[in-house]
Amino acid sequence: MPVSYPVTAYSVLNALGNTTRDVVASLRAGKTGLGPCPLELPFEAPTGAVRGPLPPLAGGLAAHDSRTARLAIAGLDEILPAVRRAVARHGAARVGLVVGTTTAGLARTEAAYRERGRAGTLPADYDLHRQHSFGGMLEAIRRAAGVEGPCTVVSTACSASAKAACNAIRLLGAGVVDAVIVGGVDGLCQTTLRGFHSLEILSPEACRPFSSARRGISIGEGAAYLLIERDGDAAVVLRGGGESSDAYHMTAPHPEGAGALAAMRAALDQAGCRPDEVDYINAHSPGTKLNDLSEGRAVVTLFGGAVPIASTKGYTGHLLGAGGATEAVFSVVAIEEGWIPASVGSDPVDAELGLDVPIARRDRPCRNVLSNSFAFGGSNVSLLFGAAGGGAAAGGKASA
Amino acid sequence: MSVPAAAVIGMGLWMPGFPTLADWRAGRRVPGADAPPSRQTGRLRRRQSLLIGMVAEVAAQASAEAGVSLGRVPIVVGSAFGELETTIEMLNEIDGDGLPSPIRFQHSVHNSAVGTLSIAQRNQAPSSSLAAGNDTVAMVLLEAMTQLAAGGGEVLAVVADEPLPEALVPRSEAAAVSAALVLAPVGAAPAAASRLAILEDLRQVEAASPADGRSVEVDSPIAAILPLLDAIAARRAGRIELGAGGTSRWSVALRQEAA
Numbered sequence: 001m002p003v004s005y006p007v008t009a010y011s012v013l014n015a016l017g018n019t020t021r022d023v024v025a026s027l028r029a030g031k032t033g034l035g036p037c038p039l040e041l042p043f044e045a046p047t048g049a050v051r052g053p054l055p056p057l058a059g060g061l062a063a064h065d066s067r068t069a070r071l072a073i074a075g076l077d078e079i080l081p082a083v084r085r086a087v088a089r090h091g092a093a094r095v096g097l098v099v100g101t102t103t104a105g106l107a108r109t110e111a112a113y114r115e116r117g118r119a120g121t122l123p124a125d126y127d128l129h130r131q132h133s134f135g136g137m138l139e140a141i142r143r144a145a146g147v148e149g150p151c152t153v154v155s156t157a158c159s160a161s162a163k164a165a166c167n168a169i170r171l172l173g174a175g176v177v178d179a180v181i182v183g184g185v186d187g188l189c190q191t192t193l194r195g196f197h198s199l200e201i202l203s204p205e206a207c208r209p210f211s212s213a214r215r216g217i218s219i220g221e222g223a224a225y226l227l228i229e230r231d232g233d234a235a236v237v238l239r240g241g242g243e244s245s246d247a248y249h250m251t252a253p254h255p256e257g258a259g260a261l262a263a264m265r266a267a268l269d270q271a272g273c274r275p276d277e278v279d280y281i282n283a284h285s286p287g288t289k290l291n292d293l294s295e296g297r298a299v300v301t302l303f304g305g306a307v308p309i310a311s312t313k314g315y316t317g318h319l320l321g322a323g324g325a326t327e328a329v330f331s332v333v334a335i336e337e338g339w340i341p342a343s344v345g346s347d348p349v350d351a352e353l354g355l356d357v358p359i360a361r362r363d364r365p366c367r368n369v370l371s372n373s374f375a376f377g378g379s380n381v382s383l384l385f386g387a388a389g390g391g392a393a394a395g396g397k398a399s400a
Numbered sequence: 401m402s403v404p405a406a407a408v409i410g411m412g413l414w415m416p417g418f419p420t421l422a423d424w425r426a427g428r429r430v431p432g433a434d435a436p437p438s439r440q441t442g443r444l445r446r447r448q449s450l451l452i453g454m455v456a457e458v459a460a461q462a463s464a465e466a467g468v469s470l471g472r473v474p475i476v477v478g479s480a481f482g483e484l485e486t487t488i489e490m491l492n493e494i495d496g497d498g499l500p501s502p503i504r505f506q507h508s509v510h511n512s513a514v515g516t517l518s519i520a521q522r523n524q525a526p527s528s529s530l531a532a533g534n535d536t537v538a539m540v541l542l543e544a545m546t547q548l549a550a551g552g553g554e555v556l557a558v559v560a561d562e563p564l565p566e567a568l569v570p571r572s573e574a575a576a577v578s579a580a581l582v583l584a585p586v587g588a589a590p591a592a593a594s595r596l597a598i599l600e601d602l603r604q605v606e607a608a609s610p611a612d613g614r615s616v617e618v619d620s621p622i623a624a625i626l627p628l629l630d631a632i633a634a635r636r637a638g639r640i641e642l643g644a645g646g647t648s649r650w651s652v653a654l655r656q657e658a659a
Contacts, residue, residue: 135531135533156510245523247523
């Protein structure tokens, strides 16, 4: 039976805004969130930093405090009413939590390690288990959400929170849960920014995905959540999740996009959806030529180059572990509200790719939207979202 | 909770001094077995963390016993802490205006071990990398068992953690642990493989309470798999806790089939 799980609520927080409404408004307006990096770095690199102070974790969660955990908890706020409804409806033990992240509390450990270098000992309140580790951040989110079903972090680099949605499909399909919070979160930290600079793929200017003028990627931070339920009222359903491994190289994508193609095909197959029923592709494209060529070839092979394809990395930066969930939210919005965002930074589009990259917003109904997330280690994920009932969603539906 | 049952058709274990499950069960410390075999050559040792080496070793052991090709089996790796050794090396490198080595950075991600394994084996099947604190072993089994329910075939479930670094956790006594299981649907285990046991009824004994106090953090949550491997090897049956002393609320039932 084809997969069809309602997306009953969502929330998103990143450089575009501190509420879902503000983020979507900036995306709709074609306004980038990239700007100067708030971290002190020995090189220039615009980033997508969340604006304003993030409240420290309070009460029983204080021991889990880190920048990423603060982003995770702040981003969860808007979706909590819907989560509480799901808990009341299904029971807390029937609601799961799957979160994608790459860094968890690494920024906290960077600070603690610097302090250790200066003072000779770690700060008294440093706690690797609660502040650095994936499980520590997961536990903070679980407690804030009030859920008691299976909880796990998926950490497959930049495909992590898209893969979290695939886990959710399996948990629902096996009857283990009735609802899953699918989340993604990552915060800016020195190791990540310096690491991408060391790989010589960090752009000195705001990233320009699919553009012939591209110079590399920009990094961002944020959090996003989707509540996926077995049934319920929603304008958009999760229809498929396709996964593959490139088995090619740790950082370079397969040159012909073989893994990307396999992931996209698997997502369509799970949904029983034909390529010509896809109205928009939310690209992975972070702004490197190798990625664009690889993803472009895979898309042209499967769709023939006629489907509009945009990257939102020019708005938010590459959100790493938060990217898949964030772009899943953008895909849901495209279906709900009937518009394809401008691919900011893409003009002039690299003609060699043979893709239809919108450089201005296109207002048009979307029945099905595919969202790609590809990662270090050759981890590829493609998610398919569709309008509930098969047609384009009429009008919008407020989140949460 | 109704997680479909799975047959165990292969196992692997590597710990410092105990390079196989048989060595560990016999308490037979093997001199010189202080690093996984794939990590003992000079060139690879520089490029591979202990975690990458352990995952490759136990994956090879379990897939060989199961008669399953590492070139096509889906792989789920669980590690509560990920690439700690590499993280410490990068923290030293980024002091001041320094940059991490690009090789080190690309191998610092949590899915570095499964990515390295899939590249080495040219395995294009889906793979994943999970972490869930004290529930890491349980969540890897859950993901593997739900993958089987959705797609059949076999799934290689690997769990591994390096010891916690002295620099970040002074006085930790946790040792490196790694283990692997190859799982197959109960009704469709490959003919060549002998079923070692059936895993069923994976569940939480009682639901975690979201509002109460802190959980008890364990330095080596991966070690929760050891009683399970021991029981399978001893052909015992019964319910196995997936965290000693209630540190994980998850448990799984082990059933033996009549020969």
